Amino acid sequence: MSNRAARTAPKIPAASGKRTANGKARALEADGEIGLDGLLGHAGYAVRRFQIWIFQDFVCTLAAVDIKPTQYSVLTVIGANPGLSQMAVAQRLGIERARLVHLLDSLEDRKLVRRVRSRTDRRSHALHLTARGEASLRQFKLLAAEHERHVAEKIGSENREQLLRILSSFT
Amino acid sequence: MSNRAARTAPKIPAASGKRTANGKARALEADGEIGLDGLLGHAGYAVRRFQIWIFQDFVCTLAAVDIKPTQYSVLTVIGANPGLSQMAVAQRLGIERARLVHLLDSLEDRKLVRRVRSRTDRRSHALHLTARGEASLRQFKLLAAEHERHVAEKIGSENREQLLRILSSFT
């Protein structure tokens, strides 16, 4: 256990403490229970809250190597498919090519990725990991696996797998 | 079916067409199948993609009334708990009070919400729906229910309920 989820990032309010900082719970409304009414039946709301939690845990877990979820996804795809064009990566990950430009600029500055001009199509760049990039990615994957264990601890291992099945059509 | 998810918002590329606009599929890599490698096992990636889809459908479905998910959640909570302070609403929904200020400014401009100075604590504002706000919220809920049916169509009704169960601890 411990403070795994408190490093560089957000303010993770110690889960569900909800006291007014000095120990006195808010007594304004009813009993402290604020109803969500219709929101409880909305998948989008639950998913949004979960997404925020998962994002924060990922950032915290990979804070030491300064890799954010999007960067990780880009490195992973390039690592698994060397030579892809920026367009192909952007399409596959569902991010805009305009945004990928900046992501790659950053990763290239850190010597993790190389842009090589394609000879078959001189408009596009073939993307490759550098040696340093491949070594780093191996380490990132270890940390990402640790993050994934946090998720399993949070919602339950079987629930996590079920969730992956349910959402498999979105990958 | 039909083009329900194409109104004001994004560019929904007709699902998984993936052809280069003129009918010739990209042949650069392997066979068109770009592996995601490790990403497939990450709940965060699937959740992110799903969250984007669900957000877009919500925005499209409620485009006619110009209500975004966050606005809807604020209206719902205020409607179910009249008199809440901004701080209480922000805490309950997990949004920052700084951000809630602008959200309420917008909703108040549209005469959907009123800020009333609390007599017990003159720092805080008691939040209420206007009559117009309550009537509007009823309509918004109908549209939100329609959106929720879209979700059920997309991932399956039983999967949706299971997902709500799995993520119930985040609401």
Next chain:
DNA sequence: AAAGATTGTTGTTGACGACAACAATTGTTC
């Protein structure tokens, strides 16, 4: 009464999705 905490507010920063325009290059069509 003085010190500290809370509430609403304003402003800044950075990540992100959407969009528009551009140069270079490729593909298509007549």
Next chain:
DNA sequence: GAACAATTGTTGTCGTCAACAACAATCTTT
């Protein structure tokens, strides 16, 4: 083969959103 259309990478803008810092007004605590 020349004119036109489409694609790729790039730059820039706009709006949303989370995080954070600072402030005045107002409780709360000591």
